Amino acid sequence: MGTAVDAANKETNGSLLDEKKVTVVFVLGGPGSGKGTQCANIVQHFGFTHLSAGDLLRAEIKSGSENGTMIQNMINEGKIVPSEVTIKLLQRAMRESGNNKFLIDGFPRNEENRAAFEAVTKIEPEFVLFFDCSEEEMERRLLSRNQGREDDNIETIRKRFKVFLESSLPVVEYYNVKGKVRKIDAAKPIEEVFEAVKAIFTSKDEKGKTKHSRVHWCGIL
Ligand SMILES: Nc1ncnc2c1ncn2[C@@H]1O[C@H](COP(=O)(O)OP(=O)(O)OP(=O)(O)O)[C@@H](O)[C@H]1O
């Protein structure tokens, strides 16, 4: 049986967007920390294309794809869909966007996502925007989100929190060791959070590269 990397390479015939310089920012944080809300603001101000892995998976279910039932079951259990599926959707969306600057929201969610994405696309993120928020606040937000998401019920929310702590935070830590994590206090009001986000997107070093520094954990850890 082939790996996620084999399958995605077969689909795209090699690495993604070969000739273009592609900038990727991963947007991570617990369920309900405000990733999608802030990505919409970043798109307006900084010209990125926002790709939410969760939205792409939900669209795949709606499209009647052969993977739809499997994806639906995994989402209802708060589990992470195999990388092969999610990376194909991300690659397709990246190609179709015509852009070369991407906010990839809710991905990589675990070590398998991370390693497979880097192996397939050869893309390293410019940095990782990490929204730090307490579980109590995230739970409050999810329970009042009101977007008709089947997984916004208390039972699934608790499963999503567990997967976030066990599988997604280690990915954040992986990038933290590389000095790539930019942590935001996401418990503040939306406008204040965006002020902090803007400061990160406009902060450059003397070579014009976005500045990175290691962060020290607090909040949920
Ligand atoms: N800073 C904030 N303060 C209060 N409410 C917020 C804040 N940011 C987002 N919200 C609200 O919280 C809910 C969850 O936000 P959002 O959908 O952006 O989170 P998310 O991290 O993308 O969640 P998920 O990972 O589940 O998709 C939404 O109803 C949103 O309006």
Ligand SMILES: Nc1ccn([C@H]2C[C@H](O)[C@@H](COP(=O)(O)O)O2)c(=O)n1
């Ligand atoms: N990389 C990903 C991202 C999302 N999913 C699944 C599992 C999540 O609970 C669900 C909803 O994601 P969200 O919209 O909250 O970011 O989608 C996944 O399997 N892999």
